Amino acid sequence: MTTTPAQNAALNAAPLPDPVRQPAYAELERRHARLHRLEHLGAIVGWDQAANMPPKGNEARAAAMAELDALLHAQRTDAALTDLLARAGQEPLDDWQRANLREMRRDWRASNALPASLVERRTLATARCEHAWRGQRPANDWAGFVENFKPVLQVAREEAQHLSDATGVSPYDALMDRYEPGMTSAEVGRVFSDLKTWLPGLIREVQARQASEPPVLQPQGPFDRRTQKALSLEVMGRLGFDFDAGRLDESTHPFSGGVPEDVRLTTRYLDDDLQQALMGTVHETGHARYEQNLPRSWLGQPIARARSYGIHESQSLSFEMQLGAHPGFVGQMAPLLARHFGDQPAFAPDNLARLVTRVQPGLIRVDADEVTYPAHVILRFEIEQALFEGGLAVEDIPALWDEKMAAYLGLDTRGNHRDGAMQDVHWPSGAFGYFPCYTLGAMFAAQWFAAMRRATPDLDARLGAGDFAPVFGWLGEHIWSQASRWETPELALRASGEPLNPAHYRAHLERRYLGR
Amino acid sequence: MTTTPAQNAALNAAPLPDPVRQPAYAELERRHARLHRLEHLGAIVGWDQAANMPPKGNEARAAAMAELDALLHAQRTDAALTDLLARAGQEPLDDWQRANLREMRRDWRASNALPASLVERRTLATARCEHAWRGQRPANDWAGFVENFKPVLQVAREEAQHLSDATGVSPYDALMDRYEPGMTSAEVGRVFSDLKTWLPGLIREVQARQASEPPVLQPQGPFDRRTQKALSLEVMGRLGFDFDAGRLDESTHPFSGGVPEDVRLTTRYLDDDLQQALMGTVHETGHARYEQNLPRSWLGQPIARARSYGIHESQSLSFEMQLGAHPGFVGQMAPLLARHFGDQPAFAPDNLARLVTRVQPGLIRVDADEVTYPAHVILRFEIEQALFEGGLAVEDIPALWDEKMAAYLGLDTRGNHRDGAMQDVHWPSGAFGYFPCYTLGAMFAAQWFAAMRRATPDLDARLGAGDFAPVFGWLGEHIWSQASRWETPELALRASGEPLNPAHYRAHLERRYLGR
Structure with missing residues (x-):
């Protein structure tokens, strides 16, 4: 359908x-x-x-x-x-x-939905907590953090109850609905439970396999920033970015902003690291093409907005992970890198492909690779559920965090709050219910590409030949042009013929990382 | 006082x-x-x-x-x-x-002050006239222009009457007051009448003198645009622009925009002409420093705004003409030019000084030099006065234009409407009463520098030594910090001890162009 x-x-x-x-x-x-x-x-x-x-x-x-x-x-x-x-x-x-x-x-x-007094209390609590957190995190000051975080959680629980009353769904679902309309924690729980049965084993298997391979060569810098920008612009062009309806600039934290008619991407260039700006630009270009291709005649109405944070992430990850780390795409990038920066052994297509698919469990979510990233998200989702629907106390977060990090990634984080529950801005700022969007996006991206492969059986060969049109055509027809016409579950069903199905994500990882 | x-x-x-x-x-x-x-x-x-x-x-x-x-x-x-x-x-x-x-x-x-119906008619008339003018001007289509210009003038006459009723001054004065608060056509007429007695003769004298001198060397391009930008930034820094409160970018038509706390200058780089971007940047930096130095604690109130268009222009021209074309300043620029673009004979200080003070009567106001510029403005002021208070008909503009161009600049413009009454955007867009601001600005700038020389007798020596602080200090104290505290005539009186006095402008031109 x-x-x-x-x-x-x-x-x-x-x-x-x-x-x-x-x-x-x-x-x-x-x-x-x-x-x-x-x-x-x-x-x-x-x-x-x-x-x-x-x-x-x-x-x-x-x-x-x-x-x-x-x-x-x-x-x-x-x-x-x-x-x-x-x-x-x-x-x-x-x-x-x-x-x-x-x-x-x-x-x-x-x-x-929220009384003005609650909005005011929320503003005060989150401003205080987030501000203090910026100093407390480097100091690993969990006790200090708890003091400010408790009022944030208290307000968020009241907020969830108000939203629940207004929508008729459970409190945590009501929080999630702000970011992923129509998605329920039952649905997320279903796919995350499946993920948990195979992800930890897959991570170990991939690590063992990569350990047995010859070392990956790192590109040698420094990389001139103007040349990096020229490369970024060329790659954006290959990815179909419309420069008559947007531009690329720089900022400390890269983002995709502006308006659909005039999308403003930013990136950040590092002298000694080529990959960050390049893959960051590819990621943001995914967000940008979604915005640039929302239906023109709908603009101005709420239905014209991009569907959700998860679906937006499914576009950036379709570009960065599904396409950007695809060996066919990497093969297209290799000569561009050599042309802009001079040839070097690290720019060999096979080496580049291995470079962008290195897997290494770590403590920090934002630094995680494609394979270990979902473990970080599942952990946060489960703790948030426990906070909002299981009565978990703030004081008990670290023990639960340690237990899950050990189980999902085999890492010991005991006493390291800085790189544990204090690492993200989301909780101090009260953005509960957001984290699932990251992994929903990754799973939807895999599901979109599975649907594309059904529609275009020679997709991989075409990507390898530099023909990305089937990707843009499919996303344009099934996602971009739909804007907020449907809630997320129905959008998935209409686009790919099935609801969110983690099997596609699993198949993608097994194919790319284990060659199955 | x-x-x-x-x-x-x-x-x-x-x-x-x-x-x-x-x-x-x-x-x-x-x-x-x-x-x-x-x-x-x-x-x-x-x-x-x-x-x-x-x-x-x-x-x-x-x-x-x-x-x-x-x-x-x-x-x-x-x-x-x-x-x-x-x-x-x-x-x-x-x-x-x-x-x-x-x-x-x-x-x-x-x-x-204006009824909504009049505002609407004005919008329609000026939009139609200005749009058509963009095609009619290159085609020298005076007859076509007249048809659209008549309704613009008709609406402007009604507007002037409404404003006159609201303010109690004459219709044309009421139009001027929108741009130069408190200034009257009697006052402008007084100084322009004086100007007319000596300006045409001075222009001829300067031309004869410059014709007897060896030819001026033109700098040889092409001039790399990035290098031009680096030079512009360096010059802005020397002129005291606060880069923590503003920036320099590019646009087709250079301007000074943004807000006092964050001034946005633009300039335009030409490959084969160094002077335009450089002097344009110096000009806009004058506007910018006025805005950057309006009293901080007043901002948000109407009194905190820059006084007027004429006073604003007196700042840009203080920078571009009084300071920027001063031999002392030019001497400071010469080594910068050589450092950025490599040395060449045209960059010799004496040649540069002569380059920026070339006088040549021409048909086009915006291309005019410092000496002939006022003739263009006086002509327009007199025609506008005749249109609003003397009953001049639109059909009779060209004859009056020809007569005055011959008298003031010795040029024949008969039949050349494109480079005559059709050359400016002001009339098709209904901005009557604006032109005097340009020359008021030039005359005020000369008056400010005369006051500076009284306060700092060794001013010229200090400028030659690269010490521009006396200029910035004087303008800051007497103009920038005053914002809209006074109407224009009182501002002039308080700043320089006298009302607008064209003698300073004359003395400035005679000193610079005739060595008197």
Whole structure:
């Protein structure tokens, strides 16, 4: 049950609201179009803040952005919306409009479900905790962290209860729904349980195999930054980035920002490490192409937004991992590297392919490779579930963390809070329910490529020949053009004919890392 | 009667409004602070549009900027303002607050003096005329232009009458007041009449003198653009630009944008012309330093804005002409040019000084040198006066234009409308009353330097030694720190001890160009 191009074309024509038969809905569309235009300003000045702004501009910029946020919040909490949303639900809407109304309600809920006093307490608690955490983490000060983290968790539990009351799903599911609409912890638990049965063994097997191979050669720097940028731009071009609708700049923390009509990618160049900027650019280009190819005529309405964080990550990982670390793609990159930086033995295609697929369990999630990464996520998901639905106390997190790190990655983290439960910004900032998105994205990417291989049986040969069109065509038709038309589970079903299925991810890892 | 540093310090402390004794005024300050924060967004995305934005981003950007404009306009025309302004005028305010209230009223008038129907007609007429003009000018199509220009002038005449009714000054003065607060056409007419008695003769004398000198050597390109940028940055640094509070980028039409806390300069590099980017950067740095040095504690209130277009131009021309074309400054630039581009005979200080002071009457205002430029402005001022207060018909503009070009610059422009009355964007876009600012700026710049020489008798020697501090110190104390504290005539009086006096401009030209 996948959609055909003809069905897509029909779906992609945004219907004009009828102000007579759909007065409330038409008014909601008008209001959202205005929000969209104002959000454009925030997206561009936010990008500018990271990519351009000199230090003395910060105070005035923060005040300007806060003023815009307050303005948007006022528009999103306008009392008239409650009635408009209720009346629009009674109006004769077609399926597309009904999906748009569903997303309008999600947008409304995000701004209105919580009492103002709770929002204020959350802001105070997370600001205090995150600020202190930046000093406490390097000092490995768990006791100090706990003191600030408890109020954050307390507020988040209340928040989860409010969202649960508003949505009818369980508290932790309600938190997850903010990032991955329609996804449930039962579904995530199902696929993560499966993953846990085979991932630790696979990691050990891959490590043993790689240990028996000759050592991988590291490219020798230094690598001129302007040349790295020229290479990044060339690779973005090969990956179909539309430079008439976006640009590449630099920032300390790479991201994909801007607006769909004008996507602003950033990357970060290191003098002695080529891989980070290059693979980072490939990753961000995946995010960028999703945004650049959202349906043009829908833009301005909530339905036009990218579906979710997990689906967004499935695009960046389709580019970085499925395509970017594919031996066919690596073979295409090898001559580019030699042309930009002069030839060296490390640029041999086989060596490059092994370089981008090295597996090494480690304590830090953001440094993890494709194979060990899910272990970090499963651990956090299980601890979050225990915090929100199992009554786990903050004091008991480290013991559970140690137990799971030993079980999943064979690592000892006892007493090392800095590289343990204190390593991520997510918890101090109250972003509970986010972590699953990373691994959902990786699994969806594998599932998309499995579907592509069914549609294009010679896909691997074509990638090896530098023909990436089947990838872009499939993603464009099944993901990019769908925006927020469906909630995540239905998007997966329509795109690939089945719900989230970890078997594809397993097959991908076994093929790439064990040659099966 | 100039202000002392101690007086300035006292003036520069922005008083906090008293919400009990000054409730209306305090509310006005609060509203203006909010406008200021929102205008920040427009300033940054406007800069981004010129410096960064790829073409496909244009439609969404225009819509976002229009949404912001509508929002700001709604806040500026809020009916409550009429009452607040009236009540604030009855409250006990100190002098600074009263000056701020004067600027609030000016701001209010700019948004409220015209009926909405007139604003709409103006928008339509100028958009149509300016759009058509872009094609008509290259085609020298005067007849076609007249057809669209008549409605623009008609609307502008009505606008002038409305503004005149609101301010109590004559219609043309009311138009000028939008750009140069407090300046009158009587005052401008007085100094321009003086200028006309000696400028045409001086131009001929300078031309004869320069014709008798050996030819000026042109620097030989091509000039690498990155090297030009490095040179521009170095020169900006020498001119005191604060790179922690601004940056330099590129755009088709150079400008100084952004916000006082984060000034965004742009320039434009040509492969075979070094002078344009370099002198353009010096010019824009003058604008930038004014903005960067507006009183910090005033920012957010209308009184904190740069005084006017003429005073702004007096800063850019203080940098470009008074300082930038000064033999002492040129002597400092010569070794920089040789270091960046390798030595060549044209980089000899004496040759460079002659290069930047070449005088040649021409048809085009924007290409004019320092000496002939005022002739272009006087001509336009006199024609605008005749259009608004003398009943001149559009059809009669070319004859008057020809007559004045012959009289002031000895040039024949008959039939050449393209390089005549059709050359500037100001008239098709309805910006009547603006032109005088250019020459007021040049004359004020000469007047400021005359005052500086009184305060620092060895100024020329110090500039020749690379010590520009007396310039920055004087401008900072008398202009930058004053923002909109005074209207233009009083600012001039306080800064230099006299009202606008064209004798300084004449003395400057005679010294520089005739060695007197």
